[in-house]
Amino acid sequence: MDILVWIMAGTLLPWFPLSWIFNKLLASAPGFWAQALAILVFPQLGLLLLIYSGAWQALPVGLDSNLRGVALFTAVFYAFRAASTREVQVWARLMTTSGLALTWLLHGQNLDPLTLQSFALAWSIPGALMLVWAGLLEQRMGGAYLGLRGGLTTVLPRLSALITLTALAASATPIFPTFFILLHVVKALPLAWIPGGLLVLLLWGWAVGRFLQDLLFGIYRGELLEDLTVGGTWLGGLVLGLFAVGGIFWGGAWIMN
Amino acid sequence: MKIIQQITIITPFLLVLSAIIILFFLPSKRRMSARVSVIATLFTFFLSLGMLGYYVVAGHSQVVYIGIHWGSIWLDPLSLIMWVFVSGISVLVHMYSVRYMVEEPNYTRFFALLDLMTAIILFMVSAADLVTLLVAWFFVGVVLYFLLGHDTNRPAAGRYAFWTQITYRAGDLPLWFAAFVLIKTYHSISLPVIFAQIRINPHLHTFWGLSIPELVAFLLAFAAFARSAQFLLHGWLPYTMDGPTPVSALMHAGIVNAGGFLFNRFAPVFEYAGGALHMAFIVGLVTAIIGSAMMLIQNDVKRSLGYSTMGQMGFMVMECGVGAFPLAIFHLIAHGFFKGSMFLGAGNVIGEARAHDGVPPDSIYTAIVERRPAKPSRLPWLAAAALTILVPAAVLSLSHFFVSSGLLYEQGVVILLFFGWVTGAQALFATHKMTHTNPWRLMGGILGSFVLIVIGYTLISHYFSSFLYPHDVSQKLYAAASINAFAFDTLVIFLAFLFVGGWALTFFADSSGWWDRVDKGGWRGAYLSMYALLSRELYVNDLYARLTQLLLVFSHRLNILLRWC
Numbered sequence: 162m163d164i165l166v167w168i169m170a171g172t173l174l175p176w177f178p179l180s181w182i183f184n185k186l187l188a189s190a191p192g193f194w195a196q197a198l199a200i201l202v203f204p205q206l207g208l209l210l211l212i213y214s215g216a217w218q219a220l221p222v223g224l225d226s227n228l229r230g231v232a233l234f235t236a237v238f239y240a241f242r243a244a245s246t247r248e249v250q251v252w253a254r255l256m257t258t259s260g261l262a263l264t265w266l267l268h269g270q271n272l273d274p275l276t277l278q279s280f281a282l283a284w285s286i287p288g289a290l291m292l293v294w295a296g297l298l299e300q301r302m303g304g305a306y307l308g309l310r311g312g313l314t315t316v317l318p319r320l321s322a323l324i325t326l327t328a329l330a331a332s333a334t335p336i337f338p339t340f341f342i343l344l345h346v347v348k349a350l351p352l353a354w355i356p357g358g359l360l361v362l363l364l365w366g367w368a369v370g371r372f373l374q375d376l377l378f379g380i381y382r383g384e385l386l387e388d389l390t391v392g393g394t395w396l397g398g399l400v401l402g403l404f405a406v407g408g409i410f411w412g413g414a415w416i417m418n
Numbered sequence: 419m420k421i422i423q424q425i426t427i428i429t430p431f432l433l434v435l436s437a438i439i440i441l442f443f444l445p446s447k448r449r450m451s452a453r454v455s456v457i458a459t460l461f462t463f464f465l466s467l468g469m470l471g472y473y474v475v476a477g478h479s480q481v482v483y484i485g486i487h488w489g490s491i492w493l494d495p496l497s498l499i500m501w502v503f504v505s506g507i508s509v510l511v512h513m514y515s516v517r518y519m520v521e522e523p524n525y526t527r528f529f530a531l532l533d534l535m536t537a538i539i540l541f542m543v544s545a546a547d548l549v550t551l552l553v554a555w556f557f558v559g560v561v562l563y564f565l566l567g568h569d570t571n572r573p574a575a576g577r578y579a580f581w582t583q584i585t586y587r588a589g590d591l592p593l594w595f596a597a598f599v600l601i602k603t604y605h606s607i608s609l610p611v612i613f614a615q616i617r618i619n620p621h622l623h624t625f626w627g628l629s630i631p632e633l634v635a636f637l638l639a640f641a642a643f644a645r646s647a648q649f650l651l652h653g654w655l656p657y658t659m660d661g662p663t664p665v666s667a668l669m670h671a672g673i674v675n676a677g678g679f680l681f682n683r684f685a686p687v688f689e690y691a692g693g694a695l696h697m698a699f700i701v702g703l704v705t706a707i708i709g710s711a712m713m714l715i716q717n718d719v720k721r722s723l724g725y726s727t728m729g730q731m732g733f734m735v736m737e738c739g740v741g742a743f744p745l746a747i748f749h750l751i752a753h754g755f756f757k758g759s760m761f762l763g764a765g766n767v768i769g770e771a772r773a774h775d776g777v778p779p780d781s782i783y784t785a786i787v788e789r790r791p792a793k794p795s796r797l798p799w800l801a802a803a804a805l806t807i808l809v810p811a812a813v814l815s816l817s818h819f820f821v822s823s824g825l826l827y828e829q830g831v832v833i834l835l836f837f838g839w840v841t842g843a844q845a846l847f848a849t850h851k852m853t854h855t856n857p858w859r860l861m862g863g864i865l866g867s868f869v870l871i872v873i874g875y876t877l878i879s880h881y882f883s884s885f886l887y888p889h890d891v892s893q894k895l896y897a898a899a900s901i902n903a904f905a906f907d908t909l910v911i912f913l914a915f916l917f918v919g920g921w922a923l924t925f926f927a928d929s930s931g932w933w934d935r936v937d938k939g940g941w942r943g944a945y946l947s948m949y950a951l952l953s954r955e956l957y958v959n960d961l962y963a964r965l966t967q968l969l970l971v972f973s974h975r976l977n978i979l980l981r982w983c
Contacts, residue, residue: 184983242980245973251982314570334560335553344549347598352625355598359591366587370563370580378567378576 166214173207174281175258176265177235184254193296196250197289204261204281212274222269229350233357235262240364247375249295249305249324256331256368257288259361260339263346266358270349279411280345283338286404287331290397294324301386307372311379316386319394321376326401328376332369333362336405341412422472426482426491429465429501430544432458433537440530448525452516455529459505459512459536466501466540473498481546481610488607492546495886496682496747500543503751507671507758508536514762515664522662528568532668535561539672543679547607548597551683555593555641555676559586562673566661578657585654589644593680596637603630613686620690635691638684639698642738646677646731649705653959656712656724663761666720670727671758675750677731681738682747685891688738688898695899699739699833705732708956715952723760730757733837740830741899744883744892809865811839830896836910838872840917 171179172186183203190196211217224232239259246252261284267277295305297320302310314321330337347358389397436458444451473479479494491497512532519528538561542554559582567579603623604612621629628636642648647655658669681688681698688695709729716722730753737746815835883892900906954960 181980181983188983241969241973242977245970245977246982248982251977254983311573312570329560335557340553340556344552347594348601352599352602355595356591359594362594363587363591366590367584370583370587373563374576374580377570379573380571 163216166210166216170207170211170216173203173210174264175204175235175239175261177231177238177262180235180239180258180262184258187254188250193250193292193299196296197292200254200257200288200292201282201285204264204285205278208264208274208278208281212277217268220268224265224268229266229354232262232265233354233361236260236361237357237364240361240368243368244364244371246368247306247308249298249307250292252368252372253288253291253295253331256291256365257284259365260284260288260331260333263343263358263361266346266349270345280342283342283404286400287327287337287339290327290400291324291331294320294327294397297389298324302383307375310381310383311375312377312381314377316381316383317388319391320389323389323394323397323401324376325373326398328369328372330401330404332365334369336408336412338404338408338412341408344412422469422480422493423482425465425469426493427484429462429469430491430537430540432462432465433533433540437530437533437537440526440533445526448520451526451529455533456509456512456516458533459509462536462540463502463505463509466498466505469493470498470502481608488547488549490546490550490608491541491544492609493544495888496679497544499747499751499886500679501540503754504536504539504543504672507668507754508532510758510762511664511668511671514667515662518664519662522568524568528565528662531561531565531568532664535565535668535673542676543683546609548601548609548612549607551609552594552597556590558673558676559583559590562586562669565665566658566669568662568665572660575660578654578660581654582658585644585651589641589651591641592637592644593641596634596641599625599630599634599637609683616686616690629690631687631690632693635684635688635694636697638680638687639694639701642677642680642698642735643701645680646674646735647705647728648677648701648732648735649708650958652705652709652728653955653962655728656721656955659718659720659724663720666723667758667761670723670761671754674727674731675734675754678734678738678746678750681735682743682886685743685887685895688743689891689894690898692898692900695739695741695895696901697739698735699899702732702734702736702739705729706736707732711952712955715949720761723757727753727757737834739899740833741892741896742830742834743895744886745834745879747886748879748882809868830899832906832910836913 168179170176172182175183186203187196187199190199208217220228236259239255239262243252243255243259246255261281264277264281264284267280272280298305298317301317301320307313330339333339333343335341343358343362347355350358436454439454440451444454473493473495479492482491482493484490512529515528515532519525522528535558538554538557541550542558545551545554563579563583566582567575569575600612601607603625604615606612606615616631620631623630625633644651655674659666661669706729709725709727709732713722713725713729716725730749734746734749734753737743737749951957
């Protein structure tokens, strides 16, 4: 029974190598809305399972070094893979997997279940948004693959602005909550492990840099595309804005506690 | 008191507000957005000046809290001087951009980003807690990426913006590590609290065999190296020229100086970290030499300015390495205004060169820039040698002796005087090589200017140091940077002989042509190899590009193996 709980939790709150199943499940969801919903719900289910089965509490405080190593490896591994990815859906999945894996490192921080779930949600939100933008991009271009036709900012200024902001949110840019969560995760690590945690930050910087380079720069050579509506842009902007405001106020509440 | 706190908070937030107004309410009103941006920056500048004036009158530092857990501003001499400097440069850049950028697309977004960048730098230089510092330090890299990549039609702009971003990110890591070492050791994020605890017992805690201040100082130095384009982390700087000229000006006049600021902000840590200061000295020296050498062989005005900045940053870090922290701040301000004006004038120089492609037949230009064989000087060589070597040494030593004789016993000051001597002697040597109808008058003029510059610089830097570090911090920093007296004396004597020998060799080789008779072509080959090496920028960028390519291939193969899941 215990093993089954661990397998399910490691799949839903991704932990290598079970993270492969998590990604496969997401990829197989029908349509981008379903994928976005799955990326929001799966980690929450994983956490609920861990907390209410007592498995989370049974873990050694602060995780033992092997478990910590696996969680950190998952984050580094998926961030490294995201660096060479040009397909927006895959990029979103890999980056979210990398971020979600860090949730494991918060064990032993005396966080109540709601806060822990909020942390996982903060990694899922940019991932879900990015999957939605990728779906909308696919509808317009036939595929959400960057780098083939650069300069999307000239032909899809509103959608590319939202994609840019979401990519920044996914890669722990201040003032989004992900930045403050990363601060919290790094603080939770023993000193000797901090360089490993910071390697994730470097790889995210690399991944987002390449992603934006392919998205924004160059001269677009293709047919005219219909941009996102003004209303849709405001809605997306509002979600990201609220997410950022949440980062400033909510992040400060627990950063040094 | 309360009004000062309110003004403190308003000063940086004013620019955040103007950026928000421009982005959300004036996205299509070009003239209005430029006006709002310039006015907000001017206000910020005057408020900063007012705050500095208030400090001079009131004479005490204070911390102003914005948030409950993090977000605080430290009103100390360093923050206030940086506020005036940064907002001053920003005013110039804003005013210049109003017309310069008028034909560019995304004009309003450009001003919003300029405002945001200025605001973030103001937060960064005045952060009183580690979280605010990390947020601002990190955010500078993000906003700079979008400013450098303003012209999205040019893939090169994106590529070089990315280089900058990834170097900055690499430099963020040691700062994060240093911050968490401090937080975990001293259980506080407040910089004044941490510094006070370090002063009480600096070597109480150790990690990895180093005391905490030593470890933190090494990490901070690495963070400063990335921001200030020190050798091996410099590849991005010359290529930031692909951004708009006003951004280059802001970049080279302000943002790149962050390394010097970081050393000064954490001066209480460096007081107990001599090893980190010695490393900074060596890295700064290598950067200054390589930056200057690269600058000399560039045939592109803006890239030449980029390498010149690299050399200057090397010198700034070197100043920190010898313990002359206030001098580094003075240097970055002087260099900032100088380089800002150079960049903002670069467009005019290029335009002028396009209009008049003939090289001006000026004797000074011909001798220095074109490096045509100099005609024999009319000054007797003995008089020239004496003037060249002895006068700078006498002027520098006497000026320091009269201003603050105690400083002459500090090794750091001796090293700086030594470099002043080398620079002064080099200038006089170049003057000696020029042909002129009245060489004595020419040399007299140059000597007069040199004396004025040295006295002015000595006086200003002395009073500036007293203002920035009113207590005995300067002496402690010099003491931390000191090395064994015998090793130091040997080093200075060796370097003095090296320079004098170099000048003598150049002088005789130029004047009698004996080198050409002795050399059988081997020297020319070495010279060309060196030129090729420098023109390829020592292959540093190529090496990084290759390494990145290999890692990407590996990452791609992993993705294929795991079927992108």
